[in-house]
Amino acid sequence: MKPVKDVGIIGYGAYVPRYRLPASEVARVWKNGEDVLPVHEKSVPGLDEDTATMAIEAARSALQRAGVDPQLIGAVWVGSESHPYAVKPTSTIVAEALGIVPNTLAGDWEFACKAGTEALQASIGLVGSGMARYALAIGMDTAQGRPGDALEYTAAAGGAAYIVGPAEEALAVFEGSFSYVTDTPDFFRRPYQHYPQHGSRFTGEPAYFKHIQAAAKALMEELGARPEDFTYAVFHQPNIKFPQQVAKMLGFRPEQIKPGLLVGEIGNTYAGSSLIGLSATLDAAKPGDRILLVSFGSGAGSDAFALRVTEAIEERRARAYLTREYVSRRKPIDYGLYVRYRRKLHMH
Amino acid sequence: MGIPAYWRTRAQRYALVGEVCHKCGAKIFPPRDVCPECSRPASDPFTFSGRGEVYSFSTIYQPPEGFEEFVPYTVAIVKLEEGPLVTAQLTDVDPAEVHIGMPVEMVTRKLREEGEEGQIIYGYKFRPLLRNTLTPRPSGQAA
Numbered sequence: 437m438k439p440v441k442d443v444g445i446i447g448y449g450a451y452v453p454r455y456r457l458p459a460s461e462v463a464r465v466w467k468n469g470e471d472v473l474p475v476h477e478k479s480v481p482g483l484d485e486d487t488a489t490m491a492i493e494a495a496r497s498a499l500q501r502a503g504v505d506p507q508l509i510g511a512v513w514v515g516s517e518s519h520p521y522a523v524k525p526t527s528t529i530v531a532e533a534l535g536i537v538p539n540t541l542a543g544d545w546e547f548a549c550k551a552g553t554e555a556l557q558a559s560i561g562l563v564g565s566g567m568a569r570y571a572l573a574i575g576m577d578t579a580q581g582r583p584g585d586a587l588e589y590t591a592a593a594g595g596a597a598y599i600v601g602p603a604e605e606a607l608a609v610f611e612g613s614f615s616y617v618t619d620t621p622d623f624f625r626r627p628y629q630h631y632p633q634h635g636s637r638f639t640g641e642p643a644y645f646k647h648i649q650a651a652a653k654a655l656m657e658e659l660g661a662r663p664e665d666f667t668y669a670v671f672h673q674p675n676i677k678f679p680q681q682v683a684k685m686l687g688f689r690p691e692q693i694k695p696g697l698l699v700g701e702i703g704n705t706y707a708g709s710s711l712i713g714l715s716a717t718l719d720a721a722k723p724g725d726r727i728l729l730v731s732f733g734s735g736a737g738s739d740a741f742a743l744r745v746t747e748a749i750e751e752r753r754a755r756a757y758l759t760r761e762y763v764s765r766r767k768p769i770d771y772g773l774y775v776r777y778r779r780k781l782h783m784h
Numbered sequence: 785m786g787i788p789a790y791w792r793t794r795a796q797r798y799a800l801v802g803e804v805c806h807k808c809g810a811k812i813f814p815p816r817d818v819c820p821e822c823s824r825p826a827s828d829p830f831t832f833s834g835r836g837e838v839y840s841f842s843t844i845y846q847p848p849e850g851f852e853e854f855v856p857y858t859v860a861i862v863k864l865e866e867g868p869l870v871t872a873q874l875t876d877v878d879p880a881e882v883h884i885g886m887p888v889e890m891v892t893r894k895l896r897e898e899g900e901e902g903q904i905i906y907g908y909k910f911r912p913l914l915r916n917t918l919t920p921r922p923s924g925q926a927a
């Protein structure tokens with residue numbers, strides 16, 4: 437897919453909270469210390485953090501890099517499966533905090549781990565059609581796994597924000613994009629339920645690998661591009677193994693996914709996962725580099741994007757904190773503090 | 785404060801929007817009717833950069849109602865780089881690490897929740913500055 441007018445990313449920003457729960461802590465409490473750990477550790481939000489506050493910080497960095505008047509942003513779209521309110525948009529809180537209100541679209545997107553890239557696709561359409569000069573797309577989550585469940589090792593907090601604008605102002609231009617969805621019940625959560633259900637074996641082959649490969653192949657075919665034409669690639673990262681496997685299946689080398697592969701250090705940030713992989717990759721990219729980004733969301737679907745980095749990257753990158761600065765700002769906590777911070781204790 | 789009072793102060797709470805006196809140029813926070821420097825009626829909206837340093841602080845173990853969940857936490861008077869002093873909670877820091885002169889930056893966080901069913905109140909807090917070589921956030925008359 438390609439919009440009528442060429443568009444790109446003009447600003448980006450990442451956010452990861454400060455606290456880390458080592459996977460060994462979960463194994464200590466639930467598995468007598470004996471289990472195969474899917475990540476080294478995961479990020480945990482502080483008591484005063486939620487998807488809105490984290491989105492605000494990432495969006496502030498994106499705005500700093502973009503250097504545009506917030507009043508020219510025509511949409512604020514936040515993709516998450518952990519919006520703080522069941523009814524009341526996260527996006528209006530973000531729009532207010534950034535001075536984007538009142539003449540703007542604002543809305544929250546939901547599609548498991550691809551809610552953020554869905555917002556990004558829509559931003560390309562909105563800006564590419566000329567309906568808005570700029571659009572802000574955010575993928576951010578504070579994901580929760582049921583205590584003792586396999587997801588408790590990985591369900592983490594973090595994400596990234598992107599301001600989409602005209603290609604002439606971009607630090608990375610969209611060469612094309614593609615989306616691929618089917619009705620697949622690999623992972624879901626019913627209303628009023630705290631924790632999701634997932635079909636353990638079912639999540640791999642017919643869900644993650646099928647959708648990512650289909651979207652990536654279709655986009656590369658549309659562009660006449662091969663894996664070796666890309667400097668870097670980012671795939672949704674629910675654990676360390678899956679993105680490495682899908683990269684190999686598609687013909688990408690381990691070095692191509694290395695800068696964006698953060699899951700071992702921060703866990704699976706759900707709607708933020710592929711988008712924070714992209715922000716870490718942009719932090720490492722040089723003008724002329726090409727980047728392939730492919731998300732995956734249960735339910736299920738994938739969005740694929742091809743980007744070409746421009747000369748603007750270096751100066752814009754220096755205007756805000758790097759993804760790595762948030763990743764390395766870490767305070768390890770034990771399972772007890774984790775239970776308190778994630779409000780799994782009932783005080784009354 | 786009820787919902788209308790929180791709603792009216794959201795720009796100052798979310799983004800440190802204060803005022804600049806158009807007579808003497810003093811930067812004013814929180815916004816008020818009269819310039820504290822020259823006593824003229826104030827003034828134009830001014831967004832603070834969010835940078836400052838800890839001027840004094842105190843760690844709270846016996847919190848007021850609504851803040852029990854956060855103990856122990858540190859409340860500081862922060863001297864903003866534009867001049868005004870502002871009282872706020874510190875976050876992302878262990879109480880033992882806080883010291884006078886510590887460089888801090890503003891973040892928007894949850895201040896408290898009005899119970900399980902009520903609204904969530906967001907506002908400014910300050911955390912240790914992540915890196916001080918960064919060009920500061922532009923402050924200015926955006927609102």
Ligand SMILES: [Zn+2]
Pocket residue numbers: 805806807808809810819820821822823824
């Ligand atoms: Zn004055």
